[in-house]
Amino acid sequence: MSRRSFLRGCAAFGGVSALAASLAPLRELGDYTNTDQFLQKYYKELTSSDMTKVIARIESEVERQYGIRPHVRDLKPMDGVEFVYALNLTRCIGCRKCVHACVKENNQSRSPEIQYIRVLKMPHGSMDVEKGNHNYDSKQVPEKGFFYMPIQCQQCKNPPCVKVCPVNATWQEKDGITVIDYDWCIGCRYCEAACPYWARRFNFTKPQIPKDRINPDMSYLGNRPRKQGVMEKCHFCIQRTRVGKYPACLEACPVGARKFGNILDPNSEVSYILREKRVFIQLKEEMGTSPRFFYYFDK
Amino acid sequence: MEKIDHPDQKKSDNAANYWLSGITAGFLALGIFFVVNSKVNVVARLEIPQVDKKFLDNSPWRQTYADLVKSKEDLSDYDCYSCHDKVKPPLIRYDKNQKIIIPKEHANIEMSHGTHERNNLCYNCHNEQNLNTLQARDGNVVKFDNIPQLCGSCHGPAFRDWEAGAHGRTSGYWDRQLGDINRLSCANCHNPHAPRIPTRESAPGPHTYREATNYENTKSVH
Numbered sequence: 001m002s003r004r005s006f007l008r009g010c011a012a013f014g015g016v017s018a019l020a021a022s023l024a025p026l027r028e029l030g031d032y033t034n035t036d037q038f039l040q041k042y043y044k045e046l047t048s049s050d051m052t053k054v055i056a057r058i059e060s061e062v063e064r065q066y067g068i069r070p071h072v073r074d075l076k077p078m079d080g081v082e083f084v085y086a087l088n089l090t091r092c093i094g095c096r097k098c099v100h101a102c103v104k105e106n107n108q109s110r111s112p113e114i115q116y117i118r119v120l121k122m123p124h125g126s127m128d129v130e131k132g133n134h135n136y137d138s139k140q141v142p143e144k145g146f147f148y149m150p151i152q153c154q155q156c157k158n159p160p161c162v163k164v165c166p167v168n169a170t171w172q173e174k175d176g177i178t179v180i181d182y183d184w185c186i187g188c189r190y191c192e193a194a195c196p197y198w199a200r201r202f203n204f205t206k207p208q209i210p211k212d213r214i215n216p217d218m219s220y221l222g223n224r225p226r227k228q229g230v231m232e233k234c235h236f237c238i239q240r241t242r243v244g245k246y247p248a249c250l251e252a253c254p255v256g257a258r259k260f261g262n263i264l265d266p267n268s269e270v271s272y273i274l275r276e277k278r279v280f281i282q283l284k285e286e287m288g289t290s291p292r293f294f295y296y297f298d299k
Numbered sequence: 300m301e302k303i304d305h306p307d308q309k310k311s312d313n314a315a316n317y318w319l320s321g322i323t324a325g326f327l328a329l330g331i332f333f334v335v336n337s338k339v340n341v342v343a344r345l346e347i348p349q350v351d352k353k354f355l356d357n358s359p360w361r362q363t364y365a366d367l368v369k370s371k372e373d374l375s376d377y378d379c380y381s382c383h384d385k386v387k388p389p390l391i392r393y394d395k396n397q398k399i400i401i402p403k404e405h406a407n408i409e410m411s412h413g414t415h416e417r418n419n420l421c422y423n424c425h426n427e428q429n430l431n432t433l434q435a436r437d438g439n440v441v442k443f444d445n446i447p448q449l450c451g452s453c454h455g456p457a458f459r460d461w462e463a464g465a466h467g468r469t470s471g472y473w474d475r476q477l478g479d480i481n482r483l484s485c486a487n488c489h490n491p492h493a494p495r496i497p498t499r500e501s502a503p504g505p506h507t508y509r510e511a512t513n514y515e516n517t518k519s520v521h
Contacts, residue, residue, distance in 0.1 A: 007319050014326030021333030078474075088465075096502035100350050101357065111347045113506040135505065140498040210349065244477030246470060252357050255488065255496060256468040268473070269464035277465065298460075 043181040058224055070216040072224055075242040077175035083236055084263040084270045087150060090298035091257035094119050094141040094148030101252030105237060106223040107215055109207030116234040117152040153199035153234035154283060154291030161191035161200060176292050177236050179221040187229035196287045200233045347506050354502040359487040365444035377443060379430035388427045391420060411493035424449060450485045
């Protein structure tokens with residue numbers, strides 16, 4: 001073997017091994033994508049037999065990653081139903097129980113921690129959200145001189161996030177819930193920038209959820225575990241509300257400040273509230289987003 | 300023809316060899332570095348403590364008489380005539396500032412009802428004639444397990460809202476055709492003797508801020 005061919009061989013070997021090493025992170029890709037998922041069609045184009053296969057894939061993937069067999073459903077909007085949320089600012093004490101009930105219900109990543117609901121601590125006498133502080137760390141709430149305003153996805157009637165999505169991965173369903181197809185999202189975060197309510201969250205890394213905190217009752221557009229690089233946000237607990245139940249944040253609220261229901265039903269709680277109560281229109285009304293989330297007062 | 304090695308030619312061959320071996324060594328080192336790095340030197344993610352289970356507890360703050368009946372608890376505490384005289388209703392005593400003096404047998408009761416704690420006459424709600432029942436403002440006798448009717452006799456707007464579902468905690472089904480709504484009663488949240496809801500600890504907020512403040516050991520600005 002001549003000196004030249006030896007050196008060439010070494011160079012070639014070194015180059016190939018460096019290339020292989022640099023591609024090594026791709027092996028971890030198998031954790032959150034595979035061929036079936038890569039070739040999967042858009043949610044609205046999936047036939048029911050496609051959906052059965054997709055759900056089987058999601059169930060086995062969740063079982064492999066988290067060790068729990070989930071029950072995944074594809075729930076469709078109900079007829080004659082339009083959801084509206086009403087939140088009583090007189091009652092809210094800022095205890096943040098809704099925040100953590102939401103995390104628990106919707107399988108958000110615990111590390112890094114993703115929270116859909118932000119509770120703003122606001123000084124009395126102002127509705128300016130710029131004066132709010134969501135990082136308050138109070139031993140005792142409510143504090144004197146402040147009121148608390150939880151903000152989450154407002155499920156707008158005219159949602160700016162839907163308009164900016166370049167791949168139509170997010171859209172408004174007929175019951176008023178704006179949903180995301182996590183398998184169609186490309187993670188460009190345009191919607192996050194477009195949302196005036198800071199409601200959308202991005203999975204910067206692979207979400208991590210301890211096995212004992214997984215909620216096995218899942219839905220395709222709702223709380224199935226997300227992967228790295230996709231957006232997520234509040235979806236009014238689709239897996240609960242589309243089977244007639246109240247959302248998790250409502251049930252957790254210890255002071256009953258949260259009310260939810262069908263605005264098309266004149267006998268529902270939210271109809272009563274919008275009819276009888278002093279309702280502070282909608283947050284950032286001037287944006288023209290027309291939220292389905294209302295804040296109201298008792299007195 | 301005689302082959303003559305040009306001295307300059309030889310020099311440049313040597314230089315190329317040095318370069319080549321240098322690059323080879325570099326590549327090999329990089330390759331080893333990458334392989335080792337991908338295995339060993341994984342950047343550890345910050346461990347975020349799990350939220351305390353007490354913040355995930357959705358059970359009501361208080362238990363009402365109706366709850367106790369339902370769960371078949373010991374109700375002997377609610378038999379007032381095991382201590383009190385049936386014929387003679389107990390006297391209520393006040394100090395100089397018109398504050399009620401709570402007898403030591405009822406030391407667990409904290410009286411703080413109404414503006415300036417003015418609603419401090421026991422018989423405003425308890426029935427003087429039969430201590431095992433309650434009495435509403437309109438004189439109607441109310442059983443212990445039917446509190447909303449009693450509270451509603453003074454707190455009309457709150458009672459109206461509660462009946463419509465706009466006041467108080469609910470759980471279960473918004474769609475009444477698919478399931479039942481579970482509506483908590485007044486005393487599940489309010490202590491009838493001190494109805495104002497006490498302050499409590501707030502659950503942890505967004506972790507990013509907590510991390511940042513922990514790192515730099517700075518106090519929050521707000």
